[in-house]
Structures are given as structure tokens and as C-alpha cells.
Amino acid sequence: MDPSVRPGTGEQAKQHALKLLRDAITQGEMAPAQRLVENELAEQFGVTRASIRAALIDLAAEGLVERIRNRGSRVRVVSVEEAVAITECRMVLEGLCAAKAAVEATEEQLDRLRRLGAAMSEAVAAGESMTYSQLNRELHALLREYSGQSVADELLQRLNAQLVRHRFQLALRPGRPQRSLPEHLAIIDAVTARDPKAADQAVRVHLTSVIAALRE
Numbered sequence: 229m230d231p232s233v234r235p236g237t238g239e240q241a242k243q244h245a246l247k248l249l250r251d252a253i254t255q256g257e258m259a260p261a262q263r264l265v266e267n268e269l270a271e272q273f274g275v276t277r278a279s280i281r282a283a284l285i286d287l288a289a290e291g292l293v294e295r296i297r298n299r300g301s302r303v304r305v306v307s308v309e310e311a312v313a314i315t316e317c318r319m320v321l322e323g324l325c326a327a328k329a330a331v332e333a334t335e336e337q338l339d340r341l342r343r344l345g346a347a348m349s350e351a352v353a354a355g356e357s358m359t360y361s362q363l364n365r366e367l368h369a370l371l372r373e374y375s376g377q378s379v380a381d382e383l384l385q386r387l388n389a390q391l392v393r394h395r396f397q398l399a400l401r402p403g404r405p406q407r408s409l410p411e412h413l414a415i416i417d418a419v420t421a422r423d424p425k426a427a428d429q430a431v432r433v434h435l436t437s438v439i440a441a442l443r444e
Contacts, residue, residue: 241275242286244275245280246286249264249283249287249293250292253292253293254292255392256392256393260303260305260306261302262303264293266280266281266300266301288301290389290390291389292390304390306391310390311391312439314390314391315391315442316435317387318384318387319432321384323427323428323431324428325384326371326419326431327427328375328424329374329375330422330423332375333419338420341370341419342416344367345413348360348367348412351363357400358399360399360409367415371419374419398441404441407437408437411430414434415427
């Protein structure tokens with residue numbers, strides 16, 4: 229790292245390392261069970277080993293890293309059953325966000341959801357699974373934003389970060405976009421119709437389908 233852009237020490241350096249590590253894990257650049265060697269990461273990110281260690285402790289609290297006594301740290305492996313349990317929690321929180329968005333969203337925001345639904349349909353028709361996956365994540369993020377539920381938003385971001393590997397696997401599974409598209413469109417239809425009960429139910433139907441796909 230160029231010394232001119234090297235972060236400072238203490239909290240600043242820890243936050244720098246924390247962001248880089250979190251991004252690498254949640255974007256799939258670091259695989260489950262991959263060892264996280266403090267000396268190597270400190271050199272790579274241009275911070276002290278103490279800053280890396282502090283960042284790893286925080287990531288362990290977020291469920292992204294596993295610290296093994298006398299053996300260091302590694303990217304935490306999330307089993308299928310744990311992924312199912314996390315998705316069950318998401319079902320409650322995302323249902324809440326969709327219901328709140330149906331009430332709180334502005335007309336401009338609802339128009340954006342409609343356009344997003346059209347883009348998702350186009351991506352599926354064109355066979356662009358990764359584009360569809362990106363739009364899928366955008367939809368869920370917008371629902372959290374439009375809900376005004378900051379606590380639920382923070383909790384969901386932490387839960388979703390733990391599912392990164394399973395999310396990538398589902399995105400690449402043949403036929404999955406075609407199965408999930410109608411579920412996402414149903415969520416958009418319920419929210420834009422300003423029907424909170426239907427929005428909550430549509431989210432639950434969708435995530436029930438996700439759970440079934442995880443178990444396949």
C-alpha cells in the first residue's frame with residue numbers, strides 16, 4: 229500500500245481493516261473456512277497486526293469470522309441448517325419491512341420499485357442470472373430503506389452477510405431465477421398496491437421458497 233494513503237493507527241486503522249475484510253468476505257473474495265493470517269493481512273492492508281486482530285474480533289461478533297483457540301481465525305462456515313434458521317429470521321424482519329414500505333413509501337419510490345420489477349423480468353428473459361441476482365439484492369435493500377425501520381435494516385444486513393456463499397450458489401442454480409421472479413413481482417405488486425398484509429405474506433411465500441431451495 230502506498231504510504232501516502234496508509235491509514236492511521238488505533239481506531240482509524242481498525243475500521244479500515246474491518247471494512248476491507250468485511251467487503252472481501254461478503255463479496256465472496258474469501259471462501260468459507262479460509263484461514264485469516266494476521267501477519268499476512270496486516271501487510272496486505274497496510275495496518276498493524278493489532279488492528280487486524282481487533283477487526284477480526286468484531287467480525288466474529290457479526291458471525292462472519294470464527295476464532296479458534298490456539299489456531300487463529302478463519303471465515304466462518306455456515307451450514308445449510310443454519311442458513312435455513314437465518315432465513316426464518318429474515319422472514320419476520322423482511323415481512324415487517326415490506327409491510328412498512330407499503331405504507332411509508334412515496335409515489336416516486338413506488339415507481340422505482342415498478343421499474344426494478346420490469347428490469348428483473350428483462351434480466352430473466354435474457355438469461356442474465358447475475359444481473360438478476362444484483363437486482364434481487366437491490367429490491368430487498370430498497371424495501372428496507374423505504375420501510376424506515378433502521379433497526380430491522382441493521383439486523384438484516386448482518387444476517388444477509390452470513391448467507392453470502394449460499395446466496396451465490398442459489399443465484400447460479402439453473403432455473404432458480406425463473407422460480408423466484410414471480411415471487412419478487414408479487415412483493416412489488418403488494419407494496420405498490422399499499423397493502424401491508426399482502427406485502428408481508430408475499431415476503432413469507434418467497435422466503436419459504438428460498439428455504440426449500442436451500443434444502444434441495
